[in-house]
Amino acid sequence: MLYGLMTEEINHSYDGGLYAELIRNRIFKDDPATPEGWSLVQANAGSKAAIKLMAPTQDNVPYDERRHAINEALTTCLRLTVEEASGRVGVANEGYWGIPVKPATTYQASFYLKGSGSVPPPPPRRGQPAPPAQPVIADNTAGPMTVTIESTDGKTVYASGTINLEKSIFWKKYSLTLTTGATVKPTTDARFVISTDRMGLYYFNLVSLFPPTYHDRPNGNRPDLMTMMVDMKPKFLRFPGGNYLEGPLITDAFPWKTTLGPLESRPGHRGSWGYRASDGMGLLEFLQWCEDIGAEPLLGVYAGYSLGGDHIDAGPLLQPHVEDALHEIEYVMGDATTYWGAKRVADGHPAPFKLRYVEIGNEDWFDRTNSYDGRFNQFRTAIEKKYPQLHCISTIADKQFPAMKVTSGKPPELLDEHYYRSAWDMWQNAAQYDTYDRNGPKIFVGEWATREGTPTTNLNAALGDAAWMLGMERNSDLIVMSCYAPLFVNVNQATATTKRAWQWDSDLIGYDALTSYGSPSYYVQKMFSDYLGDEIVPVTGANIPTHTRPLTRRDSVEGTTQKPTPALFYAATKNQQTGTVYLKIVNPTGNKLPIDINLQGMTKVAPSATMVVLKSAKPEDTNTISNPRNIVPITTTLKRLAPRFSRTLDPYSVTVLQLQNKK
Ligand code: AHR
Numbered sequence: 001m002l003y004g005l006m007t008e009e010i011n012h013s014y015d016g017g018l019y020a021e022l023i024r025n026r027i028f029k030d031d032p033a034t035p036e037g038w039s040l041v042q043a044n045a046g047s048k049a050a051i052k053l054m055a056p057t058q059d060n061v062p063y064d065e066r067r068h069a070i071n072e073a074l075t076t077c078l079r080l081t082v083e084e085a086s087g088r089v090g091v092a093n094e095g096y097w098g099i100p101v102k103p104a105t106t107y108q109a110s111f112y113l114k115g116s117g118s119v120p121p122p123p124p125r126r127g128q129p130a131p132p133a134q135p136v137i138a139d140n141t142a143g144p145m146t147v148t149i150e151s152t153d154g155k156t157v158y159a160s161g162t163i164n165l166e167k168s169i170f171w172k173k174y175s176l177t178l179t180t181g182a183t184v185k186p187t188t189d190a191r192f193v194i195s196t197d198r199m200g201l202y203y204f205n206l207v208s209l210f211p212p213t214y215h216d217r218p219n220g221n222r223p224d225l226m227t228m229m230v231d232m233k234p235k236f237l238r239f240p241g242g243n244y245l246e247g248p249l250i251t252d253a254f255p256w257k258t259t260l261g262p263l264e265s266r267p268g269h270r271g272s273w274g275y276r277a278s279d280g281m282g283l284l285e286f287l288q289w290c291e292d293i294g295a296e297p298l299l300g301v302y303a304g305y306s307l308g309g310d311h312i313d314a315g316p317l318l319q320p321h322v323e324d325a326l327h328e329i330e331y332v333m334g335d336a337t338t339y340w341g342a343k344r345v346a347d348g349h350p351a352p353f354k355l356r357y358v359e360i361g362n363e364d365w366f367d368r369t370n371s372y373d374g375r376f377n378q379f380r381t382a383i384e385k386k387y388p389q390l391h392c393i394s395t396i397a398d399k400q401f402p403a404m405k406v407t408s409g410k411p412p413e414l415l416d417e418h419y420y421r422s423a424w425d426m427w428q429n430a431a432q433y434d435t436y437d438r439n440g441p442k443i444f445v446g447e448w449a450t451r452e453g454t455p456t457t458n459l460n461a462a463l464g465d466a467a468w469m470l471g472m473e474r475n476s477d478l479i480v481m482s483c484y485a486p487l488f489v490n491v492n493q494a495t496a497t498t499k500r501a502w503q504w505d506s507d508l509i510g511y512d513a514l515t516s517y518g519s520p521s522y523y524v525q526k527m528f529s530d531y532l533g534d535e536i537v538p539v540t541g542a543n544i545p546t547h548t549r550p551l552t553r554r555d556s557v558e559g560t561t562q563k564p565t566p567a568l569f570y571a572a573t574k575n576q577q578t579g580t581v582y583l584k585i586v587n588p589t590g591n592k593l594p595i596d597i598n599l600q601g602m603t604k605v606a607p608s609a610t611m612v613v614l615k616s617a618k619p620e621d622t623n624t625i626s627n628p629r630n631i632v633p634i635t636t637t638l639k640r641l642a643p644r645f646s647r648t649l650d651p652y653s654v655t656v657l658q659l660q661n662k663k
Contacts, residue, residue: 002476003529004295005234006447006483007286008242010273011455011502012490014281016096017511018225018289021280022107022209023093023192028053028076029268030276035078037498039092041154041193046086052079054203068203070112070171073258073267077112080202083137088146090195091204097492097501098188099149100211100513101158103180107149109192110175111207115141115165115200141200142167148193149178149209158184165196171205178209188513206263215292219263219280224516225488228509229293232522233529238298238359238446238483239286243272243307245300245362250310253302256283256328260347272307273503284344287332287353296354298481299332301325303361303395304375311367314374322382329358329387357481358383359393359416359446365401372396376406393444399436414480416446423464423619424549426450427588428565430467433475445472445482453519453622454505455489459631459652460619461506462520463588466654469528470571470584476536484508484525491625510625517628520621523614524654527633531582531612531656533573537601539583544568547589568593568649583657587649590619599643599659606660609638615653 007013015021024030024037035053042049054068055076069075082089093099117139121131142165149159159178166172192209196202213220214227240254247253252270259266259282271277281289290297304312304321312318327340333352334341341352360379364372372395380392394412398405406412421429436443450457450464457465465484472479489507494500508522518526546564555562569586581602587593599605614633623630638657649655 001235001481002472002479002532003232003234003525004236004238004298004481004483005229005232005487006238006242006485007487008240008244009271009277009281010242010244010486010504011488011507012096012275013486013488015275015278016490016501017488018221019278019281019285020210020213020220020222021278022095022099022211022513023207024096025093026207026278027074027205027268028055028078037094038078039094040080041088041090041092041195043088043154044086046084047089048083049085049089050081051091052081054079070205071264073265074112074205075267077203077205080204081137082196082199082202083135085197085199088195088197090146090193093192093207094152094497095190095192096490096513097495097498098513099190099192099209101149101180101184101187101190102211102514103184103186104182105211106177106179107159108175108210109147109161109178109208110173111194112171112173112205113145113165113194114168114171114203115139116169116203117200137199137201139167139200140198141165141196141202143198146193146195147176147178148195149180149190150193151187152189152191154193158190171203186514208263217288219285221289221292222516225509225511226292228516228518228522232526234293234295236296236298236357236481236483237286237290237293238300241272241300241362242447242485243362245302246306247272248306248308250304250306250312252306255279256331259283260331260343274499283328283331284347284349287349290353296356297332298357298359299329299355300359300362301328301379303364303379305361305364305367305372307366309368311369311371311375313371314378318375318378322379325358325379326382326386329355329383329390333387355390357391357393357414359395361395363418364395365404370404372404373406373408376412377409380409380412393446397443398440411441413441414444415441416444418447419445420447420449420451421464423450423452423460423588426464426468427569428549430471430566430569433471433478436475436478438478442480443478445479447485448482449484449486449506450521451506455491455502455507456510456517456519456623457506457508457521458620458622459520459616462524462614462654463586463619463652465521466524466528466584466586467569467588469524470569470586473528473532473573473584474536474571484521512625515625515628517623517625519623520614520616520631523631523633527612527614527654527656528584531584531658533575533580533582535574535576537572537574537581539570539572541568541570545589545593568595579661581659583659585649585655585657587651587653587655590651592651593649594646595649596644596646602659602661603643604662605641605643606662607639607641609641609660610658611636611638612656613650613653615650617652619652
């Protein structure tokens with residue numbers, strides 16, 4: 001279980017990321033004031049048209065503009081008013097930094113639509129001022145509507161289709177497919193447009209456009225990102241956060257119940273990273289994601305603390321949240337005879353998911369009131385009573401926050417530690433677990449990263465990561481699980497209409513609407529997971545070179561002198577069944593490093609071995625969306641290997657040797 005993944009809605013990880021939906025603000029709730037992501041399309045100046053957000057939450061909205069809800073979730077819509085039509089008039093969606101156009105690709109489009117004419121305002125009430133006069137617009141809406149994926153200037157149409165708008169005062173869902181031609185050049189410089197050439201009022205809601213998804217799942221995920229994760233062979237997926245689990249306010253916690261079922265019943269919610277979440281990536285989608293990448297879910301449940309600093313005290317006020325967590329667990333692993341298990345079955349997943357780990361909250365050491373002890377115990381007691389097979393994880397680690405740790409009841413089985421560090425900090429702390437108490441709780445390093453590089457990490461970060469991971473591997477009797485964070489980043493910069501896509505540097509996997517790439521840290525993760533045994537092999541080192549961290553301004557202020565730290569890191573694991581040994585070595589320096597390797601415990605080593613090396617000339621070298629494979633691992637075969645041999649490690653390199661026994 002050592003290497004898994006951690007995920008949350010940050011940096012447009014789902015909306016504008018893994019979740020394949022291409023329409024930004026599909027239910028018009030992203031901004032209560034404007035239809036973010038949407039614009040008016042008007043081919044000729046002779047037309048008279050406008051778009052308006054019909055949000056019931058806006059003050060002073062006339063009744064007629066408030067009553068267009070489809071249900072409790074879809075309460076806000078977009079109105080296109082066409083007073084005069086001279087040629088094409090419509091609404092355009094810009095997507096998440098563009099709509100990705102690929103050749104010979106079929107997209108599934110759908111939307112709710114209704115047409116009408118203007119409704120005369122009601123007569124003024126006695127004593128009330130007369131409502132403002134409105135233009136009388138005849139209802140000429142029924143008939144064909146054109147749906148296109150086209151260039152942002154509207155000059156090139158990549159795919160086109162029509163629906164026939166029925167004359168009706170009620171909402172109706174329309175669906176169609178759009179297919180691009182085989183010779184279309186891939187681009188993100190595209191938009192999605194629904195247009196008409198007739199006057200009237202047109203109302204739009206839940207506008208959706210899906211490209212092909214991984215395993216063709218409806219409401220599914222981007223194939224490229226799924227494949228990158230499958231390649232990492234993660235053992236588990238920690239979700240839904242991170243901060244995203246908790247939300248800014250108590251009312252903003254991940255609302256798993258309203259993330260279930262058809263998209264029509266998902267209102268979305270306020271996220272934790274400055275944008276609204278569509279909740280297209282709901283609880284079942286998280287679980288299916290686990291299934292698709294062969295990982296076990298590690299479920300974080302909201303435990304009554306929110307990012308803004310509010311908390312709910314243990315006791316009766318917290319009990320509804322404990323019940324909520326029990327229901328959530330039942331949805332995940334209950335069978336069809338249970339209430340929530342039956343809901344999962346009805347949602348299309350008859351088999352219970354395998355669940356072993358539940359994390360109570362996230363980073364509760366932020367809660368300065370020290371309420372976690374009570375909250376953790378209330379959750380743990382209830383969860384263990386109903387599900388004795390589950391392991392509850394505490395988010396406060398004894399070593400990191402000794403004054404806040406859980407002290408009541410038995411010690412927690414597992415503690416979640418988080419580390420975001422510089423490469424130097426990683427090198428200086430690479431051996432921190434060598435001295436941890438083996439009689440205490442096991443450790444889950446639930447978030448960690450070397451934060452160097454923007455938006456994705458550079459090679460130096462990968463060298464920091466690799467040294468840190470060797471410390472975890474060497475101590476994996478204690479460190480039972482770990483996961484890097486954040487996993488994803490949409491790398492788009494701000495445009496005239498949108499903010500920068502990401503909130504957090506440095507991240508593992510970067511993408512725009514069309515393509516994706518792995519950072520050097522991604523490749524270290526992949527190498528370490530690809531080449532991993534199930535037994536720790538003792539390795540001793542002699543004459544290990546050292547290097548000293550350059551003095552920082554802070555050092556000068558504090559009068560600190562830096563001590564030399566190792567300039568070579570290593571660990572080995574062995575597959576007990578095959579006898580294969582995986583020896584990993586990191587050279588974080590700019591020097592070539594000659595080393596002697598003595599495989600004392602492996603006298604019958606096969607003469608040829610696989611060697612994988614990740615390196616580059618400079619520590620700040622990196623991969624980008626336009627140069628995605630600048631730094632990738634190179635695999636070669638070493639020949640004529642003996643139990644004792646020498647090698648020279650390249651500067652700034654991570655090396656993995658796969659050593660086999662002679663047949
Ligand atoms: O990974 C980014 C954030 O860092 C997580 O949301 C939070 O748990 C941590 O503080």
